[in-house]
Amino acid sequence: MSNKLIIPCLIVALVFGACTNNSDSSQNSSKQSAADMVAEGKPEVAEITAAPKVPAPIGNRPPKKLIVNLETTEIEAVIADSLKYTFWTFNNTVPGSFIRVREGDEVELHLKNAANSVMPHDIDLHAVNGPGGGAAATFTAPGKESVFTFKAINPGLYVYHCAAAPVPMHIANGMYGLILVEPAGGLKKVDREYYIMQGEFYTKTKSAGLLEFNNDKGNAENPDYVLFNGKKGSLLGANTLEAKVGETIRLFIGNGGPNLTSSFHVIGEIFDNVYVEGGTTVNHNVQTTVIPAGGSAIVEFKVNVPGEYVLVDHSIFRAFNKGAIGKIKVTGDANPKLYKQGGF
Amino acid sequence: MQTLNCTNKADSSFYSHFKMKISYLLNAAILIIFCCASSSCKRQEEVLTSLQKEDTQIATSAFATNVKMQEIKGGYYKPFYSSDSDALIKVEPFLMDERPVTNAEFLAFVKANPQWKRSAIKRIYADTTYLHNWVSDTALPKNALPNAPVTYVSWFAAKAYATAVGKRLPTLDEWEFVAMADETSINARNKKTYSNNILNLYLIKNRQYNAVKLSTPNYWGIYNMFDLVWEWTDDFNSVLINGESRSGDYNDKNLVCAGSATSATDVLNYAAFMRYGFRSSLKANYTISNLGFRCANSISNKTK
Numbered sequence: 001m002s003n004k005l006i007i008p009c010l011i012v013a014l015v016f017g018a019c020t021n022n023s024d025s026s027q028n029s030s031k032q033s034a035a036d037m038v039a040e041g042k043p044e045v046a047e048i049t050a051a052p053k054v055p056a057p058i059g060n061r062p063p064k065k066l067i068v069n070l071e072t073t074e075i076e077a078v079i080a081d082s083l084k085y086t087f088w089t090f091n092n093t094v095p096g097s098f099i100r101v102r103e104g105d106e107v108e109l110h111l112k113n114a115a116n117s118v119m120p121h122d123i124d125l126h127a128v129n130g131p132g133g134g135a136a137a138t139f140t141a142p143g144k145e146s147v148f149t150f151k152a153i154n155p156g157l158y159v160y161h162c163a164a165a166p167v168p169m170h171i172a173n174g175m176y177g178l179i180l181v182e183p184a185g186g187l188k189k190v191d192r193e194y195y196i197m198q199g200e201f202y203t204k205t206k207s208a209g210l211l212e213f214n215n216d217k218g219n220a221e222n223p224d225y226v227l228f229n230g231k232k233g234s235l236l237g238a239n240t241l242e243a244k245v246g247e248t249i250r251l252f253i254g255n256g257g258p259n260l261t262s263s264f265h266v267i268g269e270i271f272d273n274v275y276v277e278g279g280t281t282v283n284h285n286v287q288t289t290v291i292p293a294g295g296s297a298i299v300e301f302k303v304n305v306p307g308e309y310v311l312v313d314h315s316i317f318r319a320f321n322k323g324a325i326g327k328i329k330v331t332g333d334a335n336p337k338l339y340k341q342g343g344f
Numbered sequence: 345m346q347t348l349n350c351t352n353k354a355d356s357s358f359y360s361h362f363k364m365k366i367s368y369l370l371n372a373a374i375l376i377i378f379c380c381a382s383s384s385c386k387r388q389e390e391v392l393t394s395l396q397k398e399d400t401q402i403a404t405s406a407f408a409t410n411v412k413m414q415e416i417k418g419g420y421y422k423p424f425y426s427s428d429s430d431a432l433i434k435v436e437p438f439l440m441d442e443r444p445v446t447n448a449e450f451l452a453f454v455k456a457n458p459q460w461k462r463s464a465i466k467r468i469y470a471d472t473t474y475l476h477n478w479v480s481d482t483a484l485p486k487n488a489l490p491n492a493p494v495t496y497v498s499w500f501a502a503k504a505y506a507t508a509v510g511k512r513l514p515t516l517d518e519w520e521f522v523a524m525a526d527e528t529s530i531n532a533r534n535k536k537t538y539s540n541n542i543l544n545l546y547l548i549k550n551r552q553y554n555a556v557k558l559s560t561p562n563y564w565g566i567y568n569m570f571d572l573v574w575e576w577t578d579d580f581n582s583v584l585i586n587g588e589s590r591s592g593d594y595n596d597k598n599l600v601c602a603g604s605a606t607s608a609t610d611v612l613n614y615a616a617f618m619r620y621g622f623r624s625s626l627k628a629n630y631t632i633s634n635l636g637f638r639c640a641n642s643i644s645n646k647t648k
Contacts, residue, residue, distance in 0.1 A: 116549065116633060141622070164625075215540070
């Protein structure tokens with residue numbers, strides 16, 4: 001080893017060290033400042049939406065006090081073709097309502113359990129700093145209501161789910177959704193935003209046309225259905241998502257699990273931006289992004305060529321045999337510079 | 345206290361006197377907890393007095409029930425949640441109603457004990473949905489079967505009813521001991537179908553509107569352990585699955601543990617998870633659409 005090498009090494013080490021320190025301290029200070037942000041004004045009832053819709057972006061507004069109303073229900077609804085399943089839900093949909101707040105917002109969450117529920121339910125929001133993510137404060141018997149308040153201080157896209165015993169069963173029955181905490185100033189404006197959540201279902205026949213949870217299959221991690229938005233074909237046919245050539249699409253994708261990690265891919269597109277694991281790090285030019293059970297990702301891509309783009313879990317049997325498939329239809333003028341049939 | 349107008353407890357010996365005193369102390373303790381929780385400690389004494397008055401006024405001779413009690417021989421059982429996986433709990437022989445208390449029976453109780461009417465009930469004993477589906481104070485819900493289990497009753501109301509018929513609520517251990525049985529054996533927990541069969545029953549909605557005793561009794565001759573209603577037990581909150589049900593450690597009481605795999609003796613017994621979970625979500629004044637009760641008694645109190 002010569003001395004010539006040592007100096008560059010030191011410089012690299014210093015720069016690297018400085019960078020690491022920098023990002024650490026910026027992380028801490030942003031967290032600190034979000035906790036100190038004051039949410040002014042009277043509490044407002046937050047707009048919440050069923051998939052694939054999302055509420056309006058937060059834009060440039062200051063922190064607010066928001067009231068979020070969720071109701072836990074146990075309902076029969078179509079899971080595939082003419083088959084029904086006994087879902088457990090937040091607000092009667094799988095996934096549950098999309099919640100959209102900004103860092104510094106204070107959220108008063110009302111969790112009502114429907115009077116005709118068989119089971120108690122609660123909610124664990126991964127966006128919450130506190131015991132059980134709220135579960136410890138929201139364990140709610142049928143017909144009752146719980147309220148707890150939290151301040152959103154970490155920007156990102158977070159899963160929420162029921163955490164009542166037996167936890168795997170509550171999640172397997174569809175009790176999950178997403179909460180987006182936007183950074184101050186909001187996410188960059190895009191043309192279209194959609195809410196998609198993957199989850200798998202373990203079933204057995206209860207009666208003609210009605211399926212219910214099968215805990216043996218759940219324990220074996222061997223699902224009958226792997227679905228986007230709780231229903232086979234939820235993003236196909238009349239439900240196909242739409243966009244126009246030249247538009248930028250942002251997908252808020254969650255994975256409720258309960259067991260499987262998703263290999264999320266859009267056939268014929270490359271993700272320009274991926275907010276890795278729903279957090280702050282942005283990766284570029286990604287083909288397939290991993291979304292763990294109980295995790296999320298935000299993907300953004302510009303559609304340049306008209307046609308149908310197929311959303312899949314690229315663990316591909318799940319797409320073509322178990323239902324994890326959807327479509328985006330892009331309309332507009334052909335773009336032969338980027339794509340055309342035939343040769344030069 | 346000696347005016348307890350209770351034929352079944354006519355043997356008001358010193359011992360039963362003493363027991364009543366203990367039960368008052370327990371009631372007092374519960375009240376103190378409740379009062380403090382609701383930060384209305386001023387009213388504590390007043391409420392306590394009224395509870396005593398009401399207890400002593402419970403009329404028992406004014407109505408009759410014909411529910412058969414089965415003798416449960418007792419034995420050892422492994423609790424679903426235990427601090428020590430080998431710990432066995434001894435359940436002494438006792439008597440248990442063969443079915444849950446019905447609408448008709450509770451109506452008779454309310455008529456005989458007007459302080460338990462819907463319009464007269466104190467909030468501390470039952471929340472706003474107490475008997476709320478009844479047409480009036482003394483009329484059952486429209487279309488309700490008289491012999492369907494009563495629901496929308498609080499733990500206090502269940503306890504008062506049990507007192508009125510000279511019985512008590514089963515303890516959690518007693519209830520769970522009986523719940524281990526299927527039609528043919530005392531302990532079916534190791535049978536593959538046992539938990540799944542119960543789970544199937546639990547997932548059926550609106551089953552509380554069905555009449556009692558239409559299904560098959562278990563080994564002990566006990567009906568409807570799983571297919572109609574959740575049931576109050578005397579110490580329903582002695583095993584708490586935390587709202588945060590995954591922490592897997594024990595709370596201050598040491599009895600109490602969370603709903604995680606580390607502390608459950610049979611992690612695939614989802615039916616038991618659900619039962620313990622349900623109980624843990626309750627407060628003693630809660631009244632719920634699918635929650636009823638049945639009575640039990642100690643062998644020494646057997647009167648017939």
